Amino acid sequence: MSMLQINGLNVWFGKNQNRVDAVRQAKFTVAKGESFGLVGESGSGKSTVLRAITGLAPNWSGTMDIDGQSLTRTRPKSFFKTVQMVFQDPYASLHPRHSVDQVLGETLYLHGFSDIDARVVKLLDDVGLGQKFRFRYPHQLSGGQRQRVAIARALAPEPRLLLLDEPTSALDVSVQAEILNLLADLRADRGLTYLMVSHDLSVVGHMCDRLAVMNNGEIVEILDVDALRAMKASHPYSQHLLEASL
Amino acid sequence: METLLDVENLWVKFPSRHGVFDAVRGVSFTLGRERLGIVGESGSGKSMTGRAILRLIRPPGIVEADQISLEGVDLMKLPEKDMRSVRGQRISMVMQDPKFSLNPVMTIGDQIIEAYRLHTTATKTQAYEKSLEMLEAVSIRDPERVMRAYPHEMSGGMGQRIMIAMMLIPNPEILIADEPTSALDVSVQRQVLDIMDKLVKDRGMGLIFISHDLNLVADFCDRVLIMYAGRIVEVCDADKLHEAQHPYTRGLLNSLPRLDQPRDRLDVLKRDPDWSIAPSVSARL
Structure with missing residues:
Protein backbone atom coordinates (compact mmCIF):
# COMPACT_ATOMS: atom_id res chain seq x y z
CA MET A 1 0.00 0.00 0.00
CA SER A 2 1.15 3.51 -0.62
CA MET A 3 2.25 5.84 2.17
CA LEU A 4 1.30 8.99 0.31
CA GLN A 5 -1.05 9.38 -2.59
CA ILE A 6 -1.67 12.75 -4.16
CA ASN A 7 -4.24 13.24 -6.86
CA GLY A 8 -5.29 16.38 -8.70
CA LEU A 9 -3.73 18.66 -6.11
CA ASN A 10 -4.12 22.40 -6.71
CA VAL A 11 -2.66 24.99 -4.37
CA TRP A 12 -3.20 28.69 -4.79
CA PHE A 13 -2.44 31.91 -2.97
CA GLY A 14 -4.36 35.19 -3.03
CA LYS A 15 -7.69 35.73 -4.68
CA ASN A 16 -9.35 37.32 -7.72
CA GLN A 17 -6.79 39.02 -9.94
CA ASN A 18 -3.99 38.43 -7.42
CA ARG A 19 -4.50 34.70 -7.44
CA VAL A 20 -1.36 32.69 -8.07
CA ASP A 21 -1.74 29.01 -8.87
CA ALA A 22 1.37 27.59 -7.27
CA VAL A 23 0.58 23.92 -7.90
CA ARG A 24 -1.72 22.61 -10.61
CA GLN A 25 -3.10 19.08 -10.91
CA ALA A 26 -0.20 17.39 -9.18
CA LYS A 27 -0.44 13.62 -9.07
CA PHE A 28 2.03 11.14 -7.64
CA THR A 29 2.27 8.20 -5.27
CA VAL A 30 4.98 7.36 -2.78
CA ALA A 31 5.17 3.74 -1.66
CA LYS A 32 5.96 2.72 1.92
CA GLY A 33 9.69 2.88 2.60
CA GLU A 34 10.36 4.67 -0.65
CA SER A 35 12.37 7.83 -1.05
CA PHE A 36 10.77 10.17 -3.56
CA GLY A 37 12.28 13.40 -4.86
CA LEU A 38 10.73 16.60 -6.16
CA VAL A 39 12.99 18.74 -8.31
CA GLY A 40 12.55 21.99 -10.19
CA GLU A 41 13.60 25.61 -10.26
CA SER A 42 12.67 28.01 -7.49
CA GLY A 43 9.08 29.04 -7.93
CA SER A 44 8.13 25.74 -9.55
CA GLY A 45 5.91 24.82 -6.60
CA LYS A 46 7.92 21.95 -5.16
CA SER A 47 8.07 23.31 -1.60
CA THR A 48 4.40 24.30 -1.84
CA VAL A 49 3.47 20.63 -2.30
CA LEU A 50 5.17 19.83 1.02
CA ARG A 51 3.53 22.79 2.73
CA ALA A 52 0.12 21.70 1.44
CA ILE A 53 0.64 18.21 2.90
CA THR A 54 1.57 19.56 6.35
CA GLY A 55 -1.28 22.08 6.30
CA LEU A 56 0.85 25.21 5.98
CA ALA A 57 -0.84 26.17 2.69
CA PRO A 58 -4.53 26.57 3.51
CA ASN A 59 -5.96 26.91 -0.01
CA TRP A 60 -5.92 23.61 -1.77
CA SER A 61 -8.18 21.23 -3.64
CA GLY A 62 -7.81 17.65 -4.76
CA THR A 63 -7.10 14.60 -2.65
CA MET A 64 -4.16 13.76 -0.42
CA ASP A 65 -4.09 10.34 1.23
CA ILE A 66 -1.63 9.50 3.97
CA ASP A 67 -1.45 5.78 4.60
CA GLY A 68 -4.97 5.32 3.21
CA GLN A 69 -6.45 8.19 5.24
CA SER A 70 -7.78 11.16 3.31
CA LEU A 71 -6.68 14.57 4.56
CA THR A 72 -9.28 17.19 5.35
CA ARG A 73 -8.97 20.91 6.14
CA THR A 74 -8.03 20.25 9.75
CA ARG A 75 -5.36 17.71 10.55
CA PRO A 76 -6.03 15.28 13.38
CA LYS A 77 -3.38 14.82 16.05
CA SER A 78 -2.51 11.40 14.66
CA PHE A 79 -1.44 13.11 11.42
CA PHE A 80 1.43 14.87 13.14
CA LYS A 81 2.56 11.60 14.63
CA THR A 82 2.78 10.13 11.14
CA VAL A 83 4.14 13.06 9.15
CA GLN A 84 6.95 15.43 10.13
CA GLY A 105 11.37 18.12 25.30
CA GLU A 106 8.50 20.34 24.22
CA THR A 107 7.90 18.29 21.08
CA LEU A 108 7.86 15.07 23.09
CA TYR A 109 5.54 16.59 25.71
CA LEU A 110 3.09 17.78 23.04
CA HIS A 111 2.98 14.31 21.56
CA GLY A 112 2.13 12.87 24.95
CA PHE A 113 5.26 10.93 25.76
CA SER A 114 6.01 10.39 29.42
CA VAL A 127 21.31 11.92 15.11
CA GLY A 128 24.94 11.61 16.16
CA LEU A 129 25.08 14.59 18.50
CA GLY A 130 25.45 13.04 21.92
CA GLN A 131 24.67 14.32 25.39
CA LYS A 132 27.04 17.26 25.51
CA PHE A 133 24.83 19.19 23.10
CA ARG A 134 21.72 18.80 25.20
CA PHE A 135 21.80 22.14 27.00
CA ARG A 136 23.19 24.25 24.19
CA TYR A 137 21.37 27.05 22.42
CA PRO A 138 21.16 27.25 18.60
CA HIS A 139 23.79 30.00 18.39
CA GLN A 140 26.27 27.64 20.03
CA LEU A 141 25.83 25.10 17.24
CA SER A 142 27.18 24.98 13.69
CA GLY A 143 24.85 24.74 10.69
CA GLY A 144 25.23 20.97 10.43
CA GLN A 145 24.60 20.49 14.15
CA ARG A 146 21.47 22.64 13.96
CA GLN A 147 20.16 20.59 11.06
CA ARG A 148 20.77 17.47 13.17
CA VAL A 149 18.69 19.01 15.97
CA ALA A 150 15.95 19.82 13.45
CA ILE A 151 16.03 16.21 12.25
CA ALA A 152 15.92 14.96 15.86
CA ARG A 153 12.86 17.15 16.47
CA ALA A 154 11.16 15.73 13.39
CA LEU A 155 11.95 12.19 14.56
CA ALA A 156 10.65 12.80 18.10
CA PRO A 157 7.01 11.71 17.49
CA GLU A 158 8.28 8.61 15.67
CA PRO A 159 6.84 9.56 12.29
CA ARG A 160 6.72 7.26 9.30
CA ALA A 170 22.27 25.85 3.39
CA LEU A 171 25.21 23.62 4.33
CA ASP A 172 28.77 23.13 3.12
CA VAL A 173 29.50 20.15 0.88
CA SER A 174 31.44 18.33 3.60
CA VAL A 175 28.58 18.81 6.09
CA GLN A 176 26.05 17.95 3.40
CA ALA A 177 27.69 14.54 3.04
CA GLU A 178 27.31 13.93 6.81
CA ILE A 179 23.65 14.89 6.83
CA LEU A 180 22.83 12.84 3.73
CA ASN A 181 24.54 9.81 5.29
CA LEU A 182 22.59 10.37 8.51
CA LEU A 183 19.30 10.56 6.60
CA ALA A 184 20.14 7.40 4.67
CA ASP A 185 20.98 5.54 7.91
CA LEU A 186 17.82 6.70 9.66
CA ARG A 187 15.70 5.55 6.74
CA ALA A 188 17.35 2.14 6.78
CA ASP A 189 17.00 1.78 10.59
CA ARG A 190 13.45 2.97 10.98
CA CYS A 208 15.90 8.95 -3.95
CA ASP A 209 14.51 6.00 -5.87
CA ARG A 210 12.14 7.99 -8.04
CA LEU A 211 11.60 11.67 -8.68
CA ALA A 212 9.13 14.10 -10.15
CA VAL A 213 10.26 17.09 -12.18
CA MET A 214 8.18 20.21 -11.62
CA ASN A 215 7.95 23.28 -13.78
CA ASN A 216 5.66 26.23 -13.32
CA GLY A 217 3.41 24.43 -10.83
CA GLU A 218 2.98 21.27 -12.86
CA ILE A 219 4.63 17.90 -12.65
CA VAL A 220 6.03 17.45 -16.12
CA GLU A 221 7.57 14.04 -15.65
CA ILE A 222 8.09 11.25 -13.13
CA LEU A 223 11.18 9.18 -13.70
CA ASP A 224 13.29 6.72 -11.76
CA VAL A 225 16.88 7.29 -10.75
CA ASP A 226 18.33 4.96 -13.38
CA ALA A 227 16.75 7.06 -16.10
CA LEU A 228 18.12 10.17 -14.39
CA ARG A 229 21.63 8.73 -14.29
CA ALA A 230 21.40 7.69 -17.93
CA MET A 231 20.23 11.25 -18.72
CA LYS A 232 17.13 9.82 -20.34
CA ALA A 233 14.38 12.28 -19.63
CA SER A 234 11.53 12.27 -22.10
CA GLU A 243 21.95 19.31 -18.94
CA ALA A 244 22.10 22.51 -16.90
CA SER A 245 23.08 20.65 -13.75
CA LEU A 246 26.09 18.92 -15.23
CA MET B 1 50.69 38.04 -17.66
CA GLU B 2 50.39 41.51 -16.22
CA THR B 3 49.58 41.69 -12.53
CA LEU B 4 46.58 43.75 -11.49
CA LEU B 5 46.54 42.95 -7.83
CA ASP B 6 49.31 41.66 -5.61
CA VAL B 7 48.43 40.50 -2.11
CA GLU B 8 51.25 39.51 0.17
CA ASN B 9 50.95 37.99 3.63
CA LEU B 10 47.41 39.11 4.41
CA TRP B 11 46.10 38.62 7.94
CA VAL B 12 42.62 39.39 9.27
CA LYS B 13 42.25 39.29 13.04
CA PHE B 14 39.32 39.71 15.37
CA PRO B 15 40.04 40.22 19.05
CA SER B 16 37.53 38.37 21.20
CA ARG B 17 37.02 37.46 24.81
CA HIS B 18 38.93 34.24 24.23
CA GLY B 19 41.95 35.88 22.63
CA VAL B 20 42.56 36.96 19.05
CA PHE B 21 40.79 34.97 16.36
CA ASP B 22 42.70 34.81 13.08
CA ALA B 23 40.18 34.60 10.24
CA VAL B 24 42.83 34.88 7.52
CA ARG B 25 46.38 33.84 8.27
CA GLY B 26 49.10 34.96 5.89
CA VAL B 27 47.51 34.62 2.48
CA SER B 28 49.49 35.66 -0.62
CA PHE B 29 48.29 35.70 -4.19
CA THR B 30 48.36 37.73 -7.38
CA LEU B 31 45.58 38.42 -9.81
CA GLY B 32 46.06 39.12 -13.50
CA ARG B 33 43.44 39.51 -16.17
CA GLU B 34 42.00 36.14 -15.31
CA ARG B 35 39.30 34.34 -13.37
CA LEU B 36 40.69 33.38 -10.00
CA GLY B 37 38.56 31.09 -7.87
CA ILE B 38 38.74 30.90 -4.07
CA VAL B 39 37.04 27.85 -2.60
CA GLY B 40 36.66 26.52 0.90
CA GLU B 41 34.06 25.76 3.53
CA SER B 42 32.25 28.43 5.47
CA GLY B 43 34.62 29.87 8.03
CA SER B 44 37.69 29.22 5.90
CA GLY B 45 38.29 32.94 5.44
CA LYS B 46 37.47 33.24 1.76
CA SER B 47 34.92 36.04 2.12
CA MET B 48 37.15 37.85 4.61
CA THR B 49 39.95 37.82 2.05
CA GLY B 50 37.65 39.51 -0.46
CA ARG B 51 36.49 42.11 2.01
CA ALA B 52 39.99 42.82 3.28
CA ILE B 53 41.15 43.76 -0.22
CA LEU B 54 38.56 46.53 -0.30
CA ARG B 55 39.37 47.44 3.31
CA LEU B 56 35.79 46.77 4.27
CA ILE B 57 36.67 45.19 7.60
CA ARG B 58 35.81 47.62 10.36
CA PRO B 59 37.28 47.84 13.84
CA PRO B 60 37.62 45.89 16.07
CA GLY B 61 38.68 43.73 13.11
CA ILE B 62 42.35 44.19 12.19
CA VAL B 63 43.79 43.80 8.70
CA GLU B 64 47.53 43.39 8.28
CA ALA B 65 49.46 42.78 5.10
CA ASP B 66 52.95 43.30 3.72
CA GLN B 67 51.22 44.75 0.71
CA ILE B 68 47.93 44.80 -1.18
CA SER B 69 48.99 46.54 -4.40
CA LEU B 70 46.62 47.56 -7.10
CA GLU B 71 48.81 48.19 -10.14
CA GLY B 72 51.72 49.23 -7.95
CA VAL B 73 49.80 51.36 -5.44
CA ASP B 74 49.62 49.87 -1.96
CA LEU B 75 46.00 50.02 -0.82
CA MET B 76 47.04 49.47 2.80
CA LYS B 77 48.76 52.87 2.83
CA LEU B 78 46.01 54.85 1.12
CA PRO B 79 44.02 57.28 3.25
CA GLU B 80 40.32 56.46 3.61
CA LYS B 81 39.39 59.32 1.28
CA ASP B 82 41.41 57.90 -1.61
CA MET B 83 40.20 54.41 -0.79
CA ARG B 84 36.69 55.58 -1.54
CA SER B 85 37.63 56.27 -5.13
CA VAL B 86 39.04 52.77 -5.42
CA ARG B 87 35.91 51.07 -4.15
CA GLY B 88 33.36 50.67 -6.86
CA GLN B 89 35.37 52.49 -9.46
CA ARG B 90 38.47 50.31 -9.71
CA ILE B 91 37.57 47.30 -7.62
CA SER B 92 33.96 46.40 -7.04
CA MET B 93 32.32 43.60 -5.19
CA VAL B 94 29.15 41.60 -5.68
CA MET B 95 27.92 40.36 -2.33
CA GLN B 96 26.37 37.03 -1.67
CA ASP B 97 22.76 37.91 -1.09
CA PRO B 98 21.08 40.51 -3.32
CA LYS B 99 18.24 40.83 -0.81
CA PHE B 100 20.54 42.36 1.77
CA SER B 101 22.68 44.38 -0.59
CA LEU B 102 20.00 46.47 -2.29
CA ASN B 103 18.24 49.33 -0.56
CA PRO B 104 14.67 48.15 0.04
CA VAL B 105 13.10 51.62 -0.01
CA MET B 106 14.69 52.94 -3.21
CA THR B 107 13.71 51.95 -6.72
CA ILE B 108 16.29 49.93 -8.58
CA GLY B 109 16.68 52.69 -11.15
CA ASP B 110 17.46 55.30 -8.51
CA GLN B 111 20.05 53.03 -6.91
CA ILE B 112 21.88 52.31 -10.14
CA ILE B 113 21.80 55.96 -11.17
CA GLU B 114 23.13 57.01 -7.78
CA ALA B 115 25.97 54.50 -8.00
CA TYR B 116 26.87 55.72 -11.46
CA ARG B 117 26.70 59.45 -10.76
CA LEU B 118 28.81 59.09 -7.65
CA HIS B 119 31.74 58.10 -9.82
CA THR B 120 31.18 60.24 -12.90
CA THR B 121 29.94 63.68 -13.83
CA ALA B 122 27.15 62.31 -15.99
CA THR B 123 23.78 64.05 -16.04
CA LYS B 124 20.64 62.28 -14.88
CA THR B 125 19.52 61.54 -18.42
CA GLN B 126 22.89 60.11 -19.37
CA ALA B 127 22.93 58.01 -16.23
CA TYR B 128 19.44 56.73 -16.97
CA GLU B 129 20.45 55.72 -20.49
CA LYS B 130 23.59 54.04 -19.21
CA SER B 131 21.64 52.15 -16.52
CA LEU B 132 19.19 50.81 -19.08
CA GLU B 133 22.08 49.72 -21.23
CA MET B 134 23.73 47.87 -18.30
CA LEU B 135 20.52 46.13 -17.32
CA GLU B 136 20.22 44.92 -20.90
CA ALA B 137 23.84 43.77 -20.77
CA VAL B 138 23.02 41.46 -17.86
CA SER B 139 20.11 40.10 -19.94
CA ILE B 140 17.23 41.64 -18.08
CA ARG B 141 14.23 41.78 -20.34
CA ASP B 142 12.07 44.86 -20.03
CA PRO B 143 14.64 47.05 -18.20
CA GLU B 144 12.35 50.08 -18.08
CA ARG B 145 9.95 48.28 -15.78
CA VAL B 146 12.82 46.99 -13.62
CA MET B 147 14.15 50.56 -13.24
CA ARG B 148 10.83 51.58 -11.67
CA ALA B 149 10.54 48.49 -9.45
CA TYR B 150 11.61 47.99 -5.84
CA PRO B 151 14.00 45.19 -4.83
CA HIS B 152 11.27 43.07 -3.16
CA GLU B 153 9.50 42.81 -6.52
CA MET B 154 12.48 41.04 -8.01
CA SER B 155 13.36 37.35 -7.82
CA GLY B 156 16.73 36.23 -6.46
CA GLY B 157 18.20 35.77 -9.92
CA MET B 158 17.04 39.19 -11.08
CA GLY B 159 18.38 40.80 -7.90
CA GLN B 160 21.77 39.22 -8.40
CA ARG B 161 21.93 40.39 -12.02
CA ILE B 162 20.93 43.90 -10.93
CA MET B 163 23.77 43.87 -8.40
CA ILE B 164 26.19 42.82 -11.11
CA ALA B 165 24.92 45.56 -13.43
CA MET B 166 25.34 48.12 -10.67
CA MET B 167 28.86 46.99 -9.89
CA LEU B 168 29.92 47.01 -13.51
CA ILE B 169 28.66 50.45 -14.48
CA PRO B 170 31.84 52.29 -13.36
CA ASN B 171 33.82 49.80 -15.46
CA PRO B 172 36.10 48.44 -12.71
CA GLU B 173 39.37 46.69 -13.37
CA ILE B 174 38.69 44.04 -10.76
CA LEU B 175 35.43 42.44 -9.73
CA ILE B 176 35.24 40.45 -6.51
CA ALA B 177 32.22 38.15 -6.62
CA ALA B 183 21.27 31.72 -4.15
CA LEU B 184 20.34 30.96 -7.74
CA ASP B 185 18.91 28.05 -9.68
CA VAL B 186 21.15 26.08 -11.99
CA SER B 187 19.65 27.55 -15.14
CA VAL B 188 19.95 31.17 -13.94
CA GLN B 189 23.38 30.41 -12.51
CA ARG B 190 24.66 29.63 -15.98
CA GLN B 191 23.35 32.95 -17.32
CA VAL B 192 25.01 34.97 -14.56
CA LEU B 193 28.30 33.17 -15.10
CA ASP B 194 28.14 33.74 -18.84
CA ILE B 195 27.65 37.46 -18.22
CA MET B 196 30.71 37.63 -15.98
CA ASP B 197 32.73 35.50 -18.35
CA LYS B 198 31.93 37.81 -21.22
CA LEU B 199 33.01 40.83 -19.18
CA VAL B 200 36.34 39.26 -18.30
CA LYS B 201 36.98 38.49 -21.96
CA ASP B 202 35.68 41.73 -23.48
CA ARG B 203 36.95 44.22 -20.94
CA GLY B 204 40.04 42.38 -19.75
CA MET B 205 38.75 42.55 -16.20
CA GLY B 206 40.27 40.58 -13.34
CA LEU B 207 37.75 38.44 -11.47
CA ILE B 208 38.01 36.95 -7.99
CA PHE B 209 35.30 34.34 -7.74
CA ILE B 210 34.56 33.19 -4.20
CA SER B 211 32.51 30.02 -3.95
CA HIS B 212 32.05 26.79 -2.04
CA ASP B 213 30.99 24.90 -5.15
CA LEU B 214 34.02 22.99 -6.40
CA ASN B 215 32.51 21.78 -9.64
CA LEU B 216 31.40 25.24 -10.57
CA VAL B 217 34.84 26.72 -9.90
CA ALA B 218 36.58 23.90 -11.79
CA ASP B 219 34.34 24.65 -14.72
CA PHE B 220 34.42 28.40 -14.70
CA CYS B 221 37.76 29.72 -13.39
CA ASP B 222 41.32 29.69 -14.68
CA ARG B 223 43.14 29.23 -11.40
CA VAL B 224 41.86 28.06 -8.01
CA LEU B 225 43.02 28.69 -4.45
CA ILE B 226 41.74 26.24 -1.89
CA MET B 227 41.45 27.73 1.58
CA TYR B 228 41.23 25.95 4.89
CA ALA B 229 41.18 27.62 8.32
CA GLY B 230 42.41 30.96 6.97
CA ARG B 231 45.26 29.59 4.89
CA ILE B 232 45.73 28.57 1.30
CA VAL B 233 46.36 24.83 1.34
CA GLU B 234 46.60 24.29 -2.40
CA VAL B 235 46.79 26.23 -5.64
CA CYS B 236 45.99 24.59 -8.93
CA ASP B 237 44.77 25.21 -12.44
CA ALA B 238 41.02 24.97 -12.50
CA ASP B 239 40.89 22.28 -15.17
CA LYS B 240 43.19 20.13 -13.03
CA LEU B 241 41.14 20.59 -9.84
CA HIS B 242 39.87 17.03 -10.06
CA GLU B 243 43.46 15.81 -9.91
CA ALA B 244 44.21 17.92 -6.81
CA GLN B 245 46.63 16.37 -4.33
CA HIS B 246 45.85 17.87 -0.94
CA PRO B 247 43.74 15.55 1.25
CA TYR B 248 41.39 18.42 2.11
CA THR B 249 40.65 19.16 -1.55
CA ARG B 250 40.27 15.46 -2.24
CA GLY B 251 37.94 15.15 0.75
CA LEU B 252 35.75 17.98 -0.49
CA LEU B 253 35.61 16.49 -3.97
CA ASN B 254 34.74 13.03 -2.68
CA SER B 255 31.99 14.28 -0.41
CA LEU B 256 29.93 15.44 -3.41
CA PRO B 257 27.21 13.11 -4.60
CA ARG B 258 27.59 12.41 -8.32
CA LEU B 259 25.00 11.32 -10.80
CA ASP B 260 27.41 9.25 -12.83
CA GLN B 261 28.95 7.43 -9.85
CA PRO B 262 26.24 6.15 -7.52
CA ARG B 263 27.43 5.23 -4.03
CA ASP B 264 25.65 3.98 -0.96
CA ARG B 265 27.47 6.29 1.40
CA LEU B 266 29.22 9.55 0.82
CA ASP B 267 32.76 10.05 2.07
CA VAL B 268 32.90 12.29 5.08
CA LEU B 269 35.78 14.67 5.47
CA LYS B 270 38.24 13.61 8.17
CA ARG B 271 40.03 16.69 9.36
CA ASP B 272 43.71 16.51 10.06
CA PRO B 273 45.08 19.12 12.54
CA ASP B 274 48.22 19.32 10.37
CA TRP B 275 46.24 21.05 7.64
CA SER B 276 45.76 24.19 9.68
CA ILE B 277 49.31 24.16 11.05
CA ALA B 278 50.97 23.81 7.64
CA PRO B 279 52.11 27.20 6.29
CA SER B 280 50.05 28.93 3.65
CA VAL B 281 50.89 28.13 0.05
CA SER B 282 51.72 31.27 -1.91
CA ALA B 283 49.75 31.85 -5.07
CA ARG B 284 51.90 34.74 -6.26
CA LEU B 285 53.12 34.37 -9.79
Missing part, protein backbone atom coordinates in the same frame (compact mmCIF):
# COMPACT_ATOMS: atom_id res chain seq x y z
CA MET A 85 8.90 18.00 8.18
CA VAL A 86 12.53 19.21 8.15
CA PHE A 87 12.92 22.73 6.84
CA GLN A 88 15.48 24.27 4.54
CA ASP A 89 17.24 26.74 6.76
CA PRO A 90 18.51 25.32 10.05
CA TYR A 91 19.38 28.87 11.12
CA ALA A 92 15.74 29.90 10.98
CA SER A 93 13.89 26.77 12.04
CA LEU A 94 15.05 26.61 15.68
CA HIS A 95 13.87 28.98 18.38
CA PRO A 96 16.92 31.11 19.28
CA ARG A 97 16.07 31.21 22.98
CA HIS A 98 15.21 27.56 23.47
CA SER A 99 17.96 25.10 24.27
CA VAL A 100 18.17 21.80 22.41
CA ASP A 101 16.68 20.14 25.49
CA GLN A 102 13.67 22.48 25.45
CA VAL A 103 13.13 22.07 21.70
CA LEU A 104 13.06 18.28 21.88
CA ASP A 115 9.64 9.20 29.39
CA ILE A 116 10.85 12.51 27.99
CA ASP A 117 14.26 12.49 29.63
CA ALA A 118 15.31 9.12 28.23
CA ARG A 119 13.91 9.95 24.81
CA VAL A 120 15.82 13.23 24.51
CA VAL A 121 19.05 11.35 25.20
CA LYS A 122 18.14 8.67 22.68
CA LEU A 123 17.19 11.19 19.99
CA LEU A 124 20.46 13.06 20.37
CA ASP A 125 22.38 9.80 20.06
CA ASP A 126 20.37 8.78 17.01
CA LEU A 161 6.77 9.89 6.58
CA LEU A 162 9.43 12.59 6.66
CA LEU A 163 9.09 15.64 4.42
CA LEU A 164 12.51 17.11 3.66
CA ASP A 165 12.55 20.61 2.20
CA GLU A 166 16.06 21.19 0.82
CA PRO A 167 17.63 19.82 4.00
CA THR A 168 21.22 20.48 2.92
CA SER A 169 21.11 23.49 0.64
CA GLY A 191 11.92 2.10 7.63
CA LEU A 192 10.97 5.72 7.01
CA THR A 193 9.42 7.09 3.84
CA TYR A 194 11.01 10.27 2.50
CA LEU A 195 9.58 12.96 0.30
CA MET A 196 12.52 15.19 -0.50
CA VAL A 197 12.56 18.52 -2.27
CA SER A 198 15.81 19.74 -3.78
CA HIS A 199 17.08 21.77 -6.67
CA ASP A 200 20.28 19.75 -6.69
CA LEU A 201 19.80 16.80 -9.02
CA SER A 202 22.88 14.97 -7.78
CA VAL A 203 21.57 15.06 -4.19
CA VAL A 204 18.20 13.72 -5.31
CA GLY A 205 19.96 11.13 -7.47
CA HIS A 206 21.91 10.03 -4.42
CA MET A 207 19.00 9.90 -1.98
CA HIS A 235 10.17 15.74 -21.39
CA PRO A 236 12.25 18.57 -22.93
CA TYR A 237 12.15 20.61 -19.70
CA SER A 238 13.60 17.79 -17.58
CA GLN A 239 16.24 17.16 -20.23
CA HIS A 240 17.13 20.86 -20.09
CA LEU A 241 17.37 20.68 -16.30
CA LEU A 242 19.62 17.63 -16.50
CA ASP B 178 31.38 36.60 -3.25
CA GLU B 179 29.22 33.53 -3.89
CA PRO B 180 27.34 35.39 -6.62
CA THR B 181 25.37 32.36 -7.72
CA SER B 182 24.78 30.32 -4.59
